[in-house]
Amino acid sequence: MASRKDVAERAGVSAAAVSYVLNNKAGVSESTRRKVWAAIEELGYAPSHAARSLKTRKTYNLTVLVNYLGDPFEAGLLNHLEEKAREKGYFIHFQTYYPGIEKDLRRSVPGRIDGLLLLGQVLQPETWSMLEEEGIPVVSVTRAGEIRQDTAWVDVDWEDGMEKLISHLAEQGHRRIALMANGSPNHPHAYRLDAFFEGMRKQGLPMGAEDILYGKGRLEQAREAMAAYIQAGRLGSHSAFIAVSDLMAAGVLAACREAGVAVPGQVSIAGCENILMSYQTTPAVTVLNVYRLELASRAVDLMIKLLNGETASNSVLQAPLLIRASSDRQAAGREEREN
Amino acid sequence: MASRKDVAERAGVSAAAVSYVLNNKAGVSESTRRKVWAAIEELGYAPSHAARSLKTRKTYNLTVLVNYLGDPFEAGLLNHLEEKAREKGYFIHFQTYYPGIEKDLRRSVPGRIDGLLLLGQVLQPETWSMLEEEGIPVVSVTRAGEIRQDTAWVDVDWEDGMEKLISHLAEQGHRRIALMANGSPNHPHAYRLDAFFEGMRKQGLPMGAEDILYGKGRLEQAREAMAAYIQAGRLGSHSAFIAVSDLMAAGVLAACREAGVAVPGQVSIAGCENILMSYQTTPAVTVLNVYRLELASRAVDLMIKLLNGETASNSVLQAPLLIRASSDRQAAGREEREN
DNA sequence: TTGTATGCGTTATCAA
DNA sequence: TTGATAACGCATACAA
Numbered sequence: 282m283a284s285r286k287d288v289a290e291r292a293g294v295s296a297a298a299v300s301y302v303l304n305n306k307a308g309v310s311e312s313t314r315r316k317v318w319a320a321i322e323e324l325g326y327a328p329s330h331a332a333r334s335l336k337t338r339k340t341y342n343l344t345v346l347v348n349y350l351g352d353p354f355e356a357g358l359l360n361h362l363e364e365k366a367r368e369k370g371y372f373i374h375f376q377t378y379y380p381g382i383e384k385d386l387r388r389s390v391p392g393r394i395d396g397l398l399l400l401g402q403v404l405q406p407e408t409w410s411m412l413e414e415e416g417i418p419v420v421s422v423t424r425a426g427e428i429r430q431d432t433a434w435v436d437v438d439w440e441d442g443m444e445k446l447i448s449h450l451a452e453q454g455h456r457r458i459a460l461m462a463n464g465s466p467n468h469p470h471a472y473r474l475d476a477f478f479e480g481m482r483k484q485g486l487p488m489g490a491e492d493i494l495y496g497k498g499r500l501e502q503a504r505e506a507m508a509a510y511i512q513a514g515r516l517g518s519h520s521a522f523i524a525v526s527d528l529m530a531a532g533v534l535a536a537c538r539e540a541g542v543a544v545p546g547q548v549s550i551a552g553c554e555n556i557l558m559s560y561q562t563t564p565a566v567t568v569l570n571v572y573r574l575e576l577a578s579r580a581v582d583l584m585i586k587l588l589n590g591e592t593a594s595n596s597v598l599q600a601p602l603l604i605r606a607s608s609d610r611q612a613a614g615r616e617e618r619e620n
Numbered sequence: 621m622a623s624r625k626d627v628a629e630r631a632g633v634s635a636a637a638v639s640y641v642l643n644n645k646a647g648v649s650e651s652t653r654r655k656v657w658a659a660i661e662e663l664g665y666a667p668s669h670a671a672r673s674l675k676t677r678k679t680y681n682l683t684v685l686v687n688y689l690g691d692p693f694e695a696g697l698l699n700h701l702e703e704k705a706r707e708k709g710y711f712i713h714f715q716t717y718y719p720g721i722e723k724d725l726r727r728s729v730p731g732r733i734d735g736l737l738l739l740g741q742v743l744q745p746e747t748w749s750m751l752e753e754e755g756i757p758v759v760s761v762t763r764a765g766e767i768r769q770d771t772a773w774v775d776v777d778w779e780d781g782m783e784k785l786i787s788h789l790a791e792q793g794h795r796r797i798a799l800m801a802n803g804s805p806n807h808p809h810a811y812r813l814d815a816f817f818e819g820m821r822k823q824g825l826p827m828g829a830e831d832i833l834y835g836k837g838r839l840e841q842a843r844e845a846m847a848a849y850i851q852a853g854r855l856g857s858h859s860a861f862i863a864v865s866d867l868m869a870a871g872v873l874a875a876c877r878e879a880g881v882a883v884p885g886q887v888s889i890a891g892c893e894n895i896l897m898s899y900q901t902t903p904a905v906t907v908l909n910v911y912r913l914e915l916a917s918r919a920v921d922l923m924i925k926l927l928n929g930e931t932a933s934n935s936v937l938q939a940p941l942l943i944r945a946s947s948d949r950q951a952a953g954r955e956e957r958e959n
Numbered sequence: 960t961t962g963t964a965t966g967c968g969t970t971a972t973c974a975a
Numbered sequence: 976t977t978g979a980t981a982a983c984g985c986a987t988a989c990a991a
Contacts, residue, residue, distance in 0.1 A: 282730060282754075284984055295962045300986055308960060330731045331673035332984035335967050340670070350699040351896065353692065360689040363714060372713050372732075375702060391621060392669045393711070415621075500896060531900050538902070557690065557839060561870055563877070563902040623968055634978045639970060647976060671968030674983050 283324040292320035303328060343371050343584065344390070345398040346378040348468060349498055352528050353556040354573070355400060358422060361577030362398060369585055371395070378402050380467075387411045396584050399432075401425045401469025418587035422580045426471030433587060435580045435596045439476035439553075442569040443523075445602040446551050447480040449567070450521045453608060455549060456486055461503050461524035461533055464495040473525040473553060492519065496529040503532030504539075511540045520548055521608065527552035527559040530566050534607065549608035553600070564606030564613050571600045622663040631659035642667065682710050682923065683729070684737040685717040687807060688837055691867050692895040693912070694739060697761060700916030701737060708924055710734070717741050719806070726750045735923050738771070740764045740808025757926035761919045765810030772926060774919045774935045778815035778892075781908045782862075784941040785890050786819045788906070789860045792947060794888060795825055800842050800863035800872055803834040812864040812892060831858065835868040842871025843878075850879045859887055860947065866891035866898040869905050873946065888947040892939070903945030903952050910939045 289296040294313055301309045302317040320326070334340050343366055350356055363373045374394065376382060383405050390397070390411065397412065399421040404412075412419060421434040450458055460477050463470035474493070481488040494510060496503030503524065510516070524530035530552030537544050544550055544564055552559050553569040560566070579596045586593035606613040628635040633652055640648045641656040659665070673679050682705055689695055702712045713733065715721060722744050729736070729750065736751065738760040743751075751758060760773040789797055799816050802809035813832070820827040833849060835842030842863065849855070863869035869891030876883050883889055883903055891898050892908040899905070918935045925932035945952040 286984080296985085297962060297964095297987080298960090301961085304986080306987095310960060313961080327727055327730050329674065329984050331670050331679070332967090333986080334670035335668065335674055335969085335983090336985050336987090338967085347699075350695050351692065353690070353695075356689050356692070356695040360716065364716065367715065374711050374713055376706065377699065377703065388666060391666055500900070535900055558897050558900065561839070561874055561897065562900060625968080635969090636971085636978060636980090637976090640977085643970080649976060652977080668968050671983090672970080674967090674985090675969045675971085677983085 282329075283326040284329070285326075287324055288317065288320045288326050291324060292316040340393060340395050341371050342394045343373050343396045343398055344394045345373055345375040346400060346402050347375050348378055348400055348402070350375075350377060352498065352526065353558060354526060354528070354554045354571075357556070357573045358400065358577055361574045362422070362581060365578050365581040366584075369581060371581075371585075380405070383408045390417065391415050396420070396588055398422060398580060398584065401472070403427055403467040418584060420580050420584045420587065422576055423469035424472050425468055426466050426475055433583055433593065433595055435576055435583060436472070436598070437569070437571050437576070437600050438597045439473050440479055442553060442600045442602075443473065443476040443480035444483060446523055446553065446567075446569065447477075447484050447486070449602060449604060450523075450549060450551070450608060451484055451486065453521075453549065453610075455521040457492075457519045458486060458521045458523060459492045459494060459519040461494045461496050461506065461522055461529045463498050463525055463529075465497070468498070470498060470525040477523065477525075494522075496524070496526075496532060498526060498529065500528045500532040500535070503529035504535045505532075507533045507536035508540065511536060511542065516542065516547070521551070522548060523551045523553070525553060527554040527556040527566065527568055530568070530607075531558055531562055534562055534564075534566065544607055545610055545613050551608050555603060560605070562607075567605045567608040568603050569600040570603050572598060621668075622665040623668070624665075626663055627656065627659045627665050630663060631655040679732060679734050680710050681733045682712050682735045682737055683733045684712055684714045685739060685741050686714050687717055687739055687741070689714075689716060691837065691865065692897060693865060693867070693893045693910075696895070696912045697739065697916055700913045701761070701920060704917050704920035705923075708920060710920075710924075712737075719744070722747045729756065730754050735759070735927055737761060737919060737923065740811070742766055742806040757923060759919050759923045759926065761915055762808035763811050764807055765805045765814055772922055772932065772934055774915055774922060775811070775937070776908070776910050776915070776939050777936045778812050779818055781892060781939045781941075782812065782815040782819035783822060785862055785892065785906075785908065786816075786823050786825070788941060788943060789862075789888060789890070789947060790823055790825065792860075792888065792949075794860040796831075796858045797825065797860045797862060798831045798833060798858040800833050800835050800845070800861055800868045802837050802864055802868075804836070807837065809837060809864040816862065816864075833861075835863070835865075835871060837865060837868065839867045839871040839874070842868035843874045844871075846872045846875035847879065850875060850881065855881065855886070860890070861887060862890045862892070864892060866893040866895040866905065866907055869907070869946075870897055870901055873901055873903075873905065883946055884949055884952050890947050894942060899944070901946075906944045906947040907942050908939040909942050911937060 285299050288299045366373045397419045401423040403425045423436050424434050462474045494506045496506050551567040555568040555570040559568050583593050624638050627638050705712045736758045740762040742764045762775050763773050801813045833845045890906040894907045894909040898907050922932050
C-alpha cells in the first residue's frame with residue numbers, strides 16, 4: 282500500500298503538501314495540486330483510515346442498535362439508514378440489542394464509533410454515562426415509552442396515528458377495541474401503547490388492563506397470545522384488534538384464520554407500519570403508512586448535525602391511514618369479488 | 621480517555637509492560653501483571669482501536685454485500701452473520717450491492733476491512749484485482765451462477781433441493797412446471813435457475829426458455845410478471861410454479877389471488893427458502909427449509925480461517941422439503957377445514 | 960505557498 | 976523479566 286510519503290516523493294513535494302491537497306486546504310498552488318493528484322492516481326493511493334482516525338479521533342463509523350432484524354419494519358429502517366449514512370461518508374455497523382449487550386457496548390464503543398443510533402431502546406445508566414463522557418451523540422429513530430429526556434429523536438406522530446386508527450374503527454361500529462402490545466417498556470412499541478391509551482380516552486371508548494394482549498414483537502408470539510385469548514373463550518369481548526406492529530397484526534390474523542374466526546366479519550384487525558407483508562395476507566391488513574425512508578433520512582441528518590456540534594431539533598412525521606379489507610367489510614367484499 | 625502510558629505510570633511499570641500484559645505475552649511476572657490489571661480497572665482503560673489497527677494492519681471489520689435487505693431471507697442471513705462475527709471479535713458493516721458501488725468499494729475497502737462476505741454477487745475484475753492485491757479474503761454465502769473459481773463459499777445443495785421440489789410436484793401429477801427466476805446472472809438466484817434446469821432434465825420433464833418468468837427478486841415485480849402471464853392467456857401452459865425466492869413465490873400467489881386463479885386447484889406454487897411470510901399466506905407456500913443460522917455460522921468460520929491463513933474448505937448444506945398447502949390438495953383441504 | 964517537526968496510541972525489537 | 980525506543984501514516988502548528 283502506497284503511503285503519503287510515497288505520494289510526496291513521486292510528486293516531488295513534501296508530505297505535508299499531500300495532506301493539504303487531500304484535505305482541500307486553502308493556499309496551495311495549482312501546480313502542486315495537480316502534481317499531487319497525478320501522483321495519487323498513478324500510485325492508486327488511498328489514505329489510511331487507521332492513521333487518520335488516530336490523529337483526528339474521528340472514525341466515521343456509526344452503530345445502530347436493532348431490536349429484531351426479522352421484523353421487516355426494522356430491516357427497512359436499517360437499510361435506509363445505511364444508505365443515507367453512506368451518502369454522508371459514514372459507515373454503519375449494527376448490533377442486535379438486548380440488555381446483555383450493553384456491557385460489551387461500553388467496552389467496544391469508545392474509539393470505534395462517532396455516534397449511536399437507537400431504534401427506540403432505553404439504555405442503562407452506566408451506558409449513558411459512558412456515552413456522555415466520550416461525547417458520543419445519540420439519536421433514536423422512534424422512541425421508547427420512557428425515553429431519556431435529552432436524547433435526540435425522530436419519530437412518527439403516534440398519537441395522531443392511533444387516533445386515526447381508532448376513529449376509523451369507531452366509525453365501523455367498534456366500541457371494544459383490544460391492543461396487541463409488546464410487553465417491554467424498553468422498546469419503541471411501548472410508545473405506541475401509550476398513544477393507544479390516549480387515543481381511546483379521546484374517543485371516549487372504554488379501556489382497561491384486560492384490553493391489552495402481549496405479543497413481544499414477534500409474529501409467532503402474537504399468534505400464540507391470540508390463540509390463547511380465543512381458547513379462553515374471550516372472543517366476544519372485543520370486536521377489533523390493533524397491533525403495535527404489523528408483524529404482530531399478521532400473528533393475530535393467523536390465529537383467527539386457524540380458529541375459524543372471520544376477519545373482518547367477527548373481528549377487525551389493524552397494524553401500524555405498512556410492511557410489505559401487511560398487504561399480502563388474506564385479508565390485507567389496515568395499517569398506518571410509515572415513511573421509513575424519510576424517517577431514516579431525518580435521523581441521519583440529525584446525527585450529522587450533532588456530530589458537527591450544531592444544534593438540531595427533533596422531528597415528527599405524520600403517518601396516513603391505509604384502510605384495507607381487515608377492517609372494512611366493503612373493502613373485504615371487493616377483495617372477495619376479485620378472487 | 622486513558623492511554624497506555626497513563627496505565628503504565630499508575631502501575632509503576634513501563635509502557636511496554638502494559639502491552640505485554642494486555643496481549644498475554646509470556647514472561648511477565650505475576651506481580652507486574654496484577655499491578656497492570658489493577659491500573660487498567662481503575663482508569664477504565666481500553667486500548668485504542670485506531671492505534672492498534674495502524675500498527676497491526678488489522679481492522680477486525682468485515683463487510684457484507686447485501687442484494688436487497690427487504691428480502692427476509694437476506695435480512696436473516698445478515699442478522700446471523702453479525703451475531704457470529706461478533707462472537708469471534710469482528711464487527712460487521714453492510715452495504716447494499718449494485719454494480720455502481722464497486723468503484724466506491726475499491727476506494728473504501730483498503731485499510732478499512734479485513735474480509736469481504738458476499739451474498740452471491742459476481743464482482744468486476746478490477747474489484748477482484750484490488751481484493752487480491754490487498755490480500756483481502758472473500759467468502760460467498762450462497763453462490764451466483766458464474767462464481768469465480770477460487771472464491772470460498774458456503775451454500776445450499778440447490779441441485780438436491782430443486783430435485784426434491786420437482787419430484788414432489790411430479791408426484792402430484794404436474795408435468796409442465798415454470799420457474800419464476802431473477803433475471804440477473806450476477807445474483808445468488810441465478811444458481812437456483814441452473815439447478816432447476818438440471819432437476820427438470822433429471823426428472824425427464826420438458827423444459828425451455830418459455831418456461832421461465834422473470835421477477836427480479838422482488839415480490840411486486842414477480843406479481844406483475846405473473847399477472848402479465850395470466851393476462852396473456854398463458855395460464856393453461858403450466859400447472860405449477862417454482863419461484864427461486866420465497867418473496868417471489870408470494871408475488872406469484874398474489875397475482876393468482878387477484879386473478880381468481882385457484883391455488884393449488886389450478887396451479888401449484890413453491891418457493892425455496894422458508895421465510896416467515898411463506899407460512900402466513902393463504903394457502904401457505906411449499907418451500908425448501910434453508911437453515912440460515914448454520915449457513916451464516918459456517919461462513920464466518922470459513923472467513924476466520926482464511927483470515928488466519930489457514931486452509932479451509934467450502935461447505936454444502938442440505939435443505940429439506942416442507943410440503944404445504946400451495947402444492948398439496950390434501951394439505952389445502954386440511955387448511956380449509958380448519959378455517 | 961511550502962517544508963519541518965511533533966505527536967496520536969499502539970506493537971515489537973533490542974538491550975539491559 | 977523489564978525498559979527504552981523506533982516505527983505505523985497521518986494532520987497540523989510553526990517556521991521558512
